[in-house]
Amino acid sequence: FFFLMIRRPPRSTLSSSSAASDVYKRQEYGERRCCKMLERKLGLSDVRLVAAMLLVQGVAWLSGVRFGYQGILMQATLGLFALGIGLIVALMLHCAEAVFNRKPRFTLRGLWHFFWITRPLELAWRAVTAPLRVLPDAYVLGQVRCGTTSTATYLSRFPGAHGPFTPWTFDFVQNKESFFLVGHYFGCVHPSLYRMCFPLRLTRWFHTRVLGRPFFAFDACAQYLSAPWCAEYISNITPHAKFVVNIRDPIEQNCSWWKFEHGSIDFATQIGLGTEWVAGREPPESLHEALLLSESERVRELFDKASYDMLRQHKWWLPKWASTFPGGQLGCLTQLGKFGCDLERWWGFFARDQFAVIEVERLGDPQKLLWTLNQLLEGVSAMSTHETRELCSQVVHANATPKTGVHLQLTAKQQQHWCAVYEPHNHKLADMLGSDIVRGWSRSPAGEDRAAFESISQLSGSQLLQLREAMPRLLRSKMLKKIFDSDQDGYHLLNLERALSHDSATCSLLVVQDSQGKIFGGFAPRVWQQQRGFFGSGECFVFECAEDRHDSVKLHAWAPGREPHFMFCDSDYFGFGSKALRLDQQLHCGTSAPDEAYGNRTTLASSQVFTCRRVECLVPV
Numbered sequence: 001f002f003f004l005m006i007r008r009p010p011r012s013t014l015s016s017s018s019a020a021s022d023v024y025k026r027q028e029y030g031e032r033r034c035c036k037m038l039e040r041k042l043g044l045s046d047v048r049l050v051a052a053m054l055l056v057q058g059v060a061w062l063s064g065v066r067f068g069y070q071g072i073l074m075q076a077t078l079g080l081f082a083l084g085i086g087l088i089v090a091l092m093l094h095c096a097e098a099v100f101n102r103k104p105r106f107t108l109r110g111l112w113h114f115f116w117i118t119r120p121l122e123l124a125w126r127a128v129t130a131p132l133r134v135l136p137d138a139y140v141l142g143q144v145r146c147g148t149t150s151t152a153t154y155l156s157r158f159p160g161a162h163g164p165f166t167p168w169t170f171d172f173v174q175n176k177e178s179f180f181l182v183g184h185y186f187g188c189v190h191p192s193l194y195r196m197c198f199p200l201r202l203t204r205w206f207h208t209r210v211l212g213r214p215f216f217a218f219d220a221c222a223q224y225l226s227a228p229w230c231a232e233y234i235s236n237i238t239p240h241a242k243f244v245v246n247i248r249d250p251i252e253q254n255c256s257w258w259k260f261e262h263g264s265i266d267f268a269t270q271i272g273l274g275t276e277w278v279a280g281r282e283p284p285e286s287l288h289e290a291l292l293l294s295e296s297e298r299v300r301e302l303f304d305k306a307s308y309d310m311l312r313q314h315k316w317w318l319p320k321w322a323s324t325f326p327g328g329q330l331g332c333l334t335q336l337g338k339f340g341c342d343l344e345r346w347w348g349f350f351a352r353d354q355f356a357v358i359e360v361e362r363l364g365d366p367q368k369l370l371w372t373l374n375q376l377l378e379g380v381s382a383m384s385t386h387e388t389r390e391l392c393s394q395v396v397h398a399n400a401t402p403k404t405g406v407h408l409q410l411t412a413k414q415q416q417h418w419c420a421v422y423e424p425h426n427h428k429l430a431d432m433l434g435s436d437i438v439r440g441w442s443r444s445p446a447g448e449d450r451a452a453f454e455s456i457s458q459l460s461g462s463q464l465l466q467l468r469e470a471m472p473r474l475l476r477s478k479m480l481k482k483i484f485d486s487d488q489d490g491y492h493l494l495n496l497e498r499a500l501s502h503d504s505a506t507c508s509l510l511v512v513q514d515s516q517g518k519i520f521g522g523f524a525p526r527v528w529q530q531q532r533g534f535f536g537s538g539e540c541f542v543f544e545c546a547e548d549r550h551d552s553v554k555l556h557a558w559a560p561g562r563e564p565h566f567m568f569c570d571s572d573y574f575g576f577g578s579k580a581l582r583l584d585q586q587l588h589c590g591t592s593a594p595d596e597a598y599g600n601r602t603t604l605a606s607s608q609v610f611t612c613r614r615v616e617c618l619v620p621v
Contacts, residue, residue: 046084046118046119046120046121046122047080047081047084047085047088047115047119047120047121048115048116050077050080050081050084050121051081051084053077054074054077054078054081057070057073057074057077058074061074080121083120083121083124084120084121084124085111085115085120087118087120087121087123087124088111088114088115088118088120089106089111090186091114091118091120091167092104092106092110092111092114092273093105093106094186094187095184096110096268096273096274097278097320098183098184098187098320098323098324099184099323099324100264100265100268100273101277101278101281101282101283101328101329102268102273102274102275102276102277102278103274103276103277103278105273105274105276107272107273107274108272109271109272110271110272110273112272113271113272114271116169117168117169117170117271118167118168118169119165119167119168119169120167122165122167123165123167123185123196126165126196126197127193127196129196129200130192130193130194130195130196131192131195132200132201132202133195133196133198133199133200133201134195134198134199134200134201134204134217135191135194135195135198135217135237135238136164136198136217136218136219136238136241137216137217137218137238137241137242137380138155138216138217138218138241138242138243138244138376138377138380139218139219139220139221139224139234139238139241139242139243139244140152140155140218140219140220140221140243140244140246141221141224141225141243141244141245141246141346142220142221142222142224142225142245142246142247143222143223143225143226143246143247143248143253143336143337143339143342144222144223144226144253144257144260144336145222145248145253145256145257145260146222146246146247146248146253146360147246147248147358147360147363148176148177148220148221148222148246149172149176149220149222150363151220151244151246151358151363151369152175152176152177152218152220153176154366154369154370154373155218155220155244155373156175156176156218157383158216158373158377158381158382158383159213159214159381159382159383160207160213160214160215160216160381161216161218161381162198162199162203162215162216162217162218163175163176163217163218163219163220164176164177164178164180164197164198164217164218164219164220165178165196165197165198166178166179166197167179167184167185176220177219177220177221177222178194178197178219178221179221179223179324180193180194180197180219180221181194181221181224181227181229181230181233181234182221182223182224182227182230182318182323182324182325183318183322183323183324184323184324187317187318187319187320187323188316188317188318189233189316189317189318190316190317191233191236191237191316194237197219198217198219199217203215214380214381214382216377216380216381223324223325225245225246225339225342225346226332226335226336226342227306227324227325228303228306228307228326228345229306229307229318229322231345231346231348231349231350232349234349235349235350239350240354241350241354242354242355242356242376242377242380243346243350243354243355243356244355244356244358244372244373244376245339245343245346245355245356245357245358246358246360247339247357247358247359247360247429247438248337248359248360248473249360249441249473250334250336250337250338250418250422250425250426250441251337251410251415251418251419251422251441252473253336253337254287254290254291254333254334254336254337254418255287255410257329257333257336258287258290258330258333261283261329261330262283264329265283278328280298280327280328280331281327281328281331283328283330284330284331287333287410288410288411288414290330290331290333291333291334291418293327293330293331293333294327294331294332294333294334294335295334295421298327299326299327299331299332299335300335302321302322302326302327303326303327303332303335305326306322306326307345334418334421334422337422337425338422338425339425339429340425340428340429340432341425341428343355343357343429343432344432356372356373356375356376357433357435358372359435359437359438359473360473361437361472361473361474362437362474363473364472364473364474364537364539367388370383370388371388374388422441426438426439426441427439437474440477441477456480456481456482456618457480457482457511457616457618458511458513458519458614458616459511459519459545463545463552463553464480464618466553466555467509467523467543467553467555468480468620470523470541470543470555470557471507471509471523471539471620472525472539475507475620478620478621479620479621480509480618480619480620480621481503481618481619481620481621482616482617482618483499483500483502483503483505483508483617483618483619484496484499484500484615484616484617485614485615485616486587486612486614486615486616487614491586491587491588491612491615492585492586492587493528493569493574493583493585493586493587494585496528496587496615496617497527497528497529499617500527500528500617500619501527503619505527505619506525506526506527507523507524507525507526507527507619507620508523508524508527508528508617508618508619509521509522509523509524509617509618509619510522510523510524510615510616510617511615511616511617511618512581512583512590512605512612512614512615512616513612513613513614513615514605514606514607514610514611514612514613515610515611515612515613516605516606516607516610517606517613518544518545518605518606519544519545520542520543520544520545520581520592520604520605521542521543521581521604522540522541522542522543522567522575522576522580522581523539523540523541523542523543524536524540524567524576525537525539525540526567528567528569528574529569530569530570530571531569531570532570533568534564534565534566534567534568535566535567535568535569536566536567537566538558538559538560538564538566540557540558540566540567540576540598541555541556541557541558541598542555542556542576542577542580542581542595542598542600542604543555543556543604544556544600544604544605556580556595556598556599556600556604557598557599558597558598559599562596562597562598562599563578563596563597564597565577565578565595565597566597571585572584572585573585573590575590576595576598577595577596577597577598578595578596578597579591579592579593579594579595580592580593580595580597580598580600580604581604581605583612583615587612587615588611588612589609589610589611589612590605590609590610590612591608591609591610592604592605592608592610593608
């Protein structure tokens, strides 16, 4: 039972030959290696494995097969199965209200789906063995849609890192967040049971004493920073922990959360939780209405009540009105994004040197991010230079939502209003951190930028705006400037390199028009200069302008797991990917073909071999 109920180690996304992959493999001295193959190949683990065992024993009994202790084994298996089903029903009824904001009701459809998406027996096993387990050494504090999943992925690759248990089987929460302190475990937030989410003390002893390797546990919940009670609770549980705080432009965050939660709403309906909403937690019709609702007096009172009364009145149990967000997931949008107020609350319980604050824009620079994590975890764990270099070639963008600009969800007037609401909070945070990135968050509506883009390129303002939204977050607040035009500056790569050098550009957008009039190109996060092999990073992308839809751009971005053939530049050709886009040094002709690195299934140009009519280069300023 011990071996069957424990959690499978995370899977590595790195190549098996890399040094960083070896770091990941060192973490597989876990509690659940014995049933990893069953879970990975057949989906059998926890109550599903017990159900399979019960089925096999039942078939054997009906077939007349007899063996020693058969009756006792069947009774034990049946008892485990009954315990699992009972916990599944309890989880379904609790989570329907606390997580999905639906009126709790029992349905066979919901039971069937929760049978596959929860781990009830592992939860029971861990609750029983909670006193034998460790508490976390580090936390990734964030708000929803602020990059906590990506940061946790980087953190999990440090030597000795052990993420938390979660009762859910969804990939994006594995080895990342426990959800314990926000009410997923029937509202219990007692510190003695919080240990259930982390490895056994025996595991820590084995790693540190027998293997001589580092060991630390972490929790990376995307709700701990904004939950008003969490700072006080965690100060009572782990007062000396380290904290990584993820922050993001509040307007972008709200748009991303709006999209994500609508997917969650559809999911809850599909798994049989019904469509009857808990009173006061009905989803608004639009993002703007959701933002207005979160500014209401009722929601503010709920957050104030959660801030001052939780630990004194409710002790270690969260009331239903507070789980998992006071006012519901879509009723608290503007209570999120006020990072300065949240940090002040946390700094009231912990020393500032226990924190490292990471803007979501910095997640695209693995080298700086890993250096920050190394500094924070000094004395706990450290990653060697060689291992860091291996990881820096792979930009992590986990749990992403489809790219759509802010202007597609809020009108220019609405965006201007909400920028004004958040502006004082952004300036307060910028002063606290001394961050120029944060100061750039309060910007004018996208419509003004679209008008400014109209005359600088053969691309329309709307197309340039879409391409800017696909660039690294640090560049999305910048304007674009054309520094090279083949019609004016000549048809040769040397002229393009000279223009880039003159403007001290570190990245650029290449725009090509072929003789048939089709426009395409790519974003280069590195300077074009001759060197051997492929270079660049996962921030590269290629694009083509759709011929059947005006002002539409089709993006093809590199994704983790594909070959790192980002960009190249040799003595004869330069371009993106192995085959995606290739131009000669004279900017006269080129080739384009389907490319595995970028996932484009057709040519970017109008034909596989094309002649250039015009080549432009734009840089963010």
